[in-house]
Amino acid sequence: MDSIKFDKENWRFKVTEGTRRMKLYIKLNKGETEGWQMIKEMASQGDSINENELAKVLFFRGVNVFIEDLKEAAETAKAQEAQEAQKEQKETSEDDSTDATTAEA
Numbered sequence: 001m002d003s004i005k006f007d008k009e010n011w012r013f014k015v016t017e018g019t020r021r022m023k024l025y026i027k028l029n030k031g032e033t034e035g036w037q038m039i040k041e042m043a044s045q046g047d048s049i050n051e052n053e054l055a056k057v058l059f060f061r062g063v064n065v066f067i068e069d070l071k072e073a074a075e076t077a078k079a080q081e082a083q084e085a086q087k088e089q090k091e092t093s094e095d096d097s098t099d100a101t102t103a104e105a
Helices: 030-044 051-104
Strands: 012-017 022-027
Touching: 030 051
Parallel strands: none
Antiparallel strands: 012 022
């Protein structure tokens, strides 16, 4: 199997939350299951990582990447807002100086 096609339209997730724990169930189709088996076999070669540990590692690595993406998007939006504010301030300053020049004439 060279590549894995993820059918996101049919993904099924179930989250069960208790007072101390949360369980996440993911139902995979046949192709996704084959992909998971390949990943699991590759990750467990030479290591003593079990399937549950691997799932947790992949989940939290994904969460960390997602959080970094959110931070980057927030920083980009903040920088764009700052540039727009500077542009508006510059335009306002130019308008004020034009008005002052016109008033002097």
